[in-house]
Amino acid sequence: MTHISLKVDGTTYEDDVEPRLLLIHYLRDRLGLTGTPIGCDTSNCGSCTVDLDGESVKSCSLLAVQADGGEVTTVQGLAHDGEWSELQKAFHVRHALQCGYCTPGMIMAARDLLREHPHPTPDEVRHGLEGNLCRCTGYQNIVRAVLDAAEQEVTT
Amino acid sequence: MTEAVQREVGRARPRKEDAHLITGQTNWTDNISVNGLLHLAILRSPMAHARIDRVDVSAALERPGVIAAFSGRDVAESMGSLPCAWPVAEGTVVPDHPPIAVDEVRYAGDPVAVVVARDRYTAADALEAVEVDYTPLPTVLDIEGALAEDAPLVHSDKGTNRCYDYRTTDGDYAAAKARADVVVTRRYHQQRLIPSAMEPRAVVVTPLAASGEFTLYSATQIPHVLRVLLAVTTGIPENKIRVVAPDVGGGFGSKLQVYGEEVITLVLAKRLGRPLKWTESRSEANLATHHGRSQVQDIEVAARRDGTVLGLKVSLLADMGAYLMLLSPGIPVLGASMYPAIYKMGAYEFSCTGVFTNRTPIDAYRGAGRPEATFAIERIMDDLAAELGMDPIELRRHNWIRHEEFPYTTIAGLTYDSGNYEAATDKALALFDYDKLRAEQADRIEHQDTVRLGIGVSTYTEMCGLAPSRWLGEMRYAAGGWEAASIRMLPTGKVEVITGTSPHGQGHVTSWSQIAADVLGVPFDDVEVMHGDTMLATQGMDTYGSRSLVVGGVAVHEAARKVVDKARKVAAHLLEANEADLDFADGAFCVKGSPEARKTIQEVAFATFASHDLPDGMEPSINAEHVLDPDTFSFPHGTHLCAAEVDTETGAVRIRSYVCVDDVGKVVNPLIVEGQLHGGIAQGIAQALYEEAVYDEEGNLVTGTLADYLVPAAPDLPEFVTDRTETPATSNPLGVKGVGEAGTIASTPAVVNAVVDALRPFGVRDVRMPCTPERVWQALRTGKEASA
Ligand code: FES
Numbered sequence: 005m006t007h008i009s010l011k012v013d014g015t016t017y018e019d020d021v022e023p024r025l026l027l028i029h030y031l032r033d034r035l036g037l038t039g040t041p042i043g044c045d046t047s048n049c050g051s052c053t054v055d056l057d058g059e060s061v062k063s064c065s066l067l068a069v070q071a072d073g074g075e076v077t078t079v080q081g082l083a084h085d086g087e088w089s090e091l092q093k094a095f096h097v098r099h100a101l102q103c104g105y106c107t108p109g110m111i112m113a114a115r116d117l118l119r120e121h122p123h124p125t126p127d128e129v130r131h132g133l134e135g136n137l138c139r140c141t142g143y144q145n146i147v148r149a150v151l152d153a154a155e156q157e158v159t160t
Numbered sequence: 161m162t163e164a165v166q167r168e169v170g171r172a173r174p175r176k177e178d179a180h181l182i183t184g185q186t187n188w189t190d191n192i193s194v195n196g197l198l199h200l201a202i203l204r205s206p207m208a209h210a211r212i213d214r215v216d217v218s219a220a221l222e223r224p225g226v227i228a229a230f231s232g233r234d235v236a237e238s239m240g241s242l243p244c245a246w247p248v249a250e251g252t253v254v255p256d257h258p259p260i261a262v263d264e265v266r267y268a269g270d271p272v273a274v275v276v277a278r279d280r281y282t283a284a285d286a287l288e289a290v291e292v293d294y295t296p297l298p299t300v301l302d303i304e305g306a307l308a309e310d311a312p313l314v315h316s317d318k319g320t321n322r323c324y325d326y327r328t329t330d331g332d333y334a335a336a337k338a339r340a341d342v343v344v345t346r347r348y349h350q351q352r353l354i355p356s357a358m359e360p361r362a363v364v365v366t367p368l369a370a371s372g373e374f375t376l377y378s379a380t381q382i383p384h385v386l387r388v389l390l391a392v393t394t395g396i397p398e399n400k401i402r403v404v405a406p407d408v409g410g411g412f413g414s415k416l417q418v419y420g421e422e423v424i425t426l427v428l429a430k431r432l433g434r435p436l437k438w439t440e441s442r443s444e445a446n447l448a449t450h451h452g453r454s455q456v457q458d459i460e461v462a463a464r465r466d467g468t469v470l471g472l473k474v475s476l477l478a479d480m481g482a483y484l485m486l487l488s489p490g491i492p493v494l495g496a497s498m499y500p501a502i503y504k505m506g507a508y509e510f511s512c513t514g515v516f517t518n519r520t521p522i523d524a525y526r527g528a529g530r531p532e533a534t535f536a537i538e539r540i541m542d543d544l545a546a547e548l549g550m551d552p553i554e555l556r557r558h559n560w561i562r563h564e565e566f567p568y569t570t571i572a573g574l575t576y577d578s579g580n581y582e583a584a585t586d587k588a589l590a591l592f593d594y595d596k597l598r599a600e601q602a603d604r605i606e607h608q609d610t611v612r613l614g615i616g617v618s619t620y621t622e623m624c625g626l627a628p629s630r631w632l633g634e635m636r637y638a639a640g641g642w643e644a645a646s647i648r649m650l651p652t653g654k655v656e657v658i659t660g661t662s663p664h665g666q667g668h669v670t671s672w673s674q675i676a677a678d679v680l681g682v683p684f685d686d687v688e689v690m691h692g693d694t695m696l697a698t699q700g701m702d703t704y705g706s707r708s709l710v711v712g713g714v715a716v717h718e719a720a721r722k723v724v725d726k727a728r729k730v731a732a733h734l735l736e737a738n739e740a741d742l743d744f745a746d747g748a749f750c751v752k753g754s755p756e757a758r759k760t761i762q763e764v765a766f767a768t769f770a771s772h773d774l775p776d777g778m779e780p781s782i783n784a785e786h787v788l789d790p791d792t793f794s795f796p797h798g799t800h801l802c803a804a805e806v807d808t809e810t811g812a813v814r815i816r817s818y819v820c821v822d823d824v825g826k827v828v829n830p831l832i833v834e835g836q837l838h839g840g841i842a843q844g845i846a847q848a849l850y851e852e853a854v855y856d857e858e859g860n861l862v863t864g865t866l867a868d869y870l871v872p873a874a875p876d877l878p879e880f881v882t883d884r885t886e887t888p889a890t891s892n893p894l895g896v897k898g899v900g901e902a903g904t905i906a907s908t909p910a911v912v913n914a915v916v917d918a919l920r921p922f923g924v925r926d927v928r929m930p931c932t933p934e935r936v937w938q939a940l941r942t943g944k945e946a947s948a
């Protein structure tokens with residue numbers, strides 16, 4: 005068992021974990037933060053994407069102990085005072101989700117993308133989301149949503 | 161007076177169901193946890209075909225944290241065979257299908273043992289300690305090879321790999337062929353696909369020991385059907401089983417199933433008296449969740465020189481995989497009615513042979529039989545056009561049913577109620593700029609450009625609303641296809657809609673709210689829609705085959721109409737008026753000519769709750785239920801056009817533009833319709849260009865993870881231009897036709913037609929799917945040789 009300390013969505017947690025415990029299982033099974041789902045076992049689908057210290061990471065490809073001392077944001081930490089983030093709003097308005105399974109990961113990856121490219125082209129959005137698979141939407145509405153959110157950031 | 165309420169049906173409402181999905185307040189089956197929960201892991205066969213000589217779980221049992229471990233033999237008694245509900249032809253061979261293999265494994269991935277442990281890591285680790293001795297048996301992997309005299313048998317006790325033969329004919333094909341100027345014969349291959357819903361399957365069972373009741377949560381499309389069949393399979397009475405489909409992360413047919421894991425989890429939770437969870441890994445999903453397609457299609461079309469199609473002959477070999485799942489034999493036959501598609505012809509001959517192989521079972525995958533049919537007919541129409549030197553669109557125009565000819569009964573015996581192929585096609589051609597692209601294509605040919613342009617068309621129709629129970633009975637399907645809806649008006653005037661459909665991304669909550677809000681004249685936000693729990697939605701046939709709106713949505717409409725009818729009686733009583741003198745608009749009953757004499761439906765709801773003053777003999781509620789069993793299907797249609805650039809040096813295909821105009825009848829929510837189309841088109845393109853389940857000669861699945869099985873990502877897909885025409889269905893009061901599978905059905909042939917069209921000048925007549933650079937390059941080489 006290894007001791008870790010981690011801030012997740014604004015709350016600090018101290019825990020003893022097995023060294024092999026994946027960050028995604030720590031979040032889901034230990035903290036009960038089940039807003040971030042798991043879609044694969046090869047780090048290909050991106051549904052488990054969260055933000056670790058300002059970078060989006062696939063939380064299934066990281067051990068909980070590797071995140072020790074860090075700050076994690078999941079989709080559950082995005083809304084403030086009940087107000088959704090611009091990306092969340094844009095996903096809703098653009099119908100950028102159907103089953104919604106990929107959505108937390110998509111939103112977290114898109115957030116990172118917009119941090120790096122605040123004014124992306126549609127192609128940049130498509131390439132920026134390459135690591136996140138969606139089986140329902142055909143991506144087009146996701147791309148539109150991300151572009152919309154980028155626009156909002158400029159005007160607000 | 162209030163302003164007229166904006167009609168909800170037709171409005172692009174963002175979805176109600178998004179709020180919890182966007183904020184991570186989700187209820188996926190794997191999120192469910194209860195005190196004392198144990199975890200189940202499954203050991204799967206590494207071999208495609210082998211005799212099980214010994215399974216020893218004792219070492220696994222010694223591991224700390226392991227609670228129990230079982231072989232197939234240990235549990236065989238408490239589990240029946242997994243059901244097949246569609247023995248589509250007389251004499252269909254239905255092999256025994258144990259949830260855990262007992263004597264023999266028949267595909268790589270077949271379960272052989274289970275371990276139950278305190279947590280999922282311990283359970284997964286303990287699988288390594290289970291010892292299994294196998295004697296390898298010869299395998300049969302190839303669909304055609306399976307029928308050879310000396311082929312090894314998948315089920316030796318059955319003495320054959322032939323599952324069934326099905327035939328249907330109308331008209332005299334031989335005579336049509338004799339009269340024809342041109343006969344085009346082709347063999348197409350429908351590769352095996354892995355449905356790949358993003359949420360892997362999961363099951364949680366919580367037992368209530370004292371009463372012998374069980375709640376089973378499953379990532380399933382079919383909670384109601386599952387409940388019935390779990391009872392049949394396990395002997396646990398149906399009224400002791402509650403099935404809940406919580407948030408379900410996509411299905412595409414792959415969760416339309418009674419899976420061994422559901423049976424195993426239920427039976428072991430019962431045996432252990434503890435709550436139990438099983439969650440599939442992606443590798444397990446690729447191995448053991450059913451696959452789709454996998455057919456060899458021989459198709460022949462006979463035509464006159466002017467393009468008139470005289471007849472069609474189709475003969476299929478359909479892979480069943482190692483076992484029959486719920487619908488396996490019926491899937492290819494579901495396509496039988498769709499090969500003649502939108503074309504008039506005088507003769508049709510269809511035959512299909514189902515074949516067992518040592519591979520993962522095949523069952524419904526988005527479109528289920530109809531994409532396969534549409535692919536073959538739309539591909540061969542292009543080939544026929546090429547043979548005749550006709551423009552492929554002109555050939556289609558020459559043969560299709562004209563809009564004034566509806567209703568029209570096709571040679572396959574289906575009556576299409578309405579449609580307008582001309583309108584959709586003309587609109588699509590204009591959006592696509594067809595003539596300009598043809599000019600560019602010619603230009604590239606003239607300049608011997610190494611990157612060629614191809615134009616692919618697909619004018620599809622679909623058969624939605626899988627329902628007519630009578631038809632299903634004639635097709636030897638074990639159940640009906642009706643759908644149930646009930647509506648409760650609550651004392652405060654809010655509305656609960658309970659639907660038997662079980663969505664997994666289709667947006668039923670929003671669409672059904674729109675439908676109910678319109679009929680009842682209440683605000684959209686006052687309607688709640690509940691589903692996916694057999695305790696709540698007590699009746700249903702669930703969600704698959706683009707049936708939800710046409711059957712389930714229309715059932716909601718009808719239930720709402722019954723509520724209004726009853727409310728009218730109460731309102732008339734309260735207003736001391738004749739029912740016939742009441743107008744109902746914007747949610748209120750008014751006495752004709754005296755608008756002040758008025759009762760809102762909410763007031764009526766409260767009055768029936770209080771029930772102080774109801775008409776004599778009236779039951780104190782205005783709830784209503786409707787179970788709808790339509791007489792017929794619905795037939796959306798559309799025209800999809802694809803322009804693809806094919807690099808003749810590298811074989812790379814790039815979709816340059818994709819345009820479609822679909823006619824799905826009356827649209828309830830344009831946003832949702834467009835979204836469904838996008839997703840469908842993406843899956844169809846995936847079949848055309850990227851995806852294939854590949855096995856090695858030993859029968860190991862080579863594409864066992866998302867690293868090897870290429871589900872397209874955002875950069876792999878183009879922008880889609882979508883538009884619509886709207887020809888309402890005449891077979892239901894809403895005029896709706898369904899949309900879930902349209903994109904997938906239409907897009908695969910459009911894309912492959914484009915690829916082949918680009919390569920025709922090189923003598924290429926076909927490229928096998930998926931049209932990977934390697935396949936394209938190969939086709940170019942053989943094409944060039946052929947034309948040299
Ligand atoms: S679950 Fe992490 S990438 Fe798929």
Ligand code: FES
Binds near residue numbers: 102105141
């Ligand atoms: S919305 Fe279903 S996987 Fe993306």
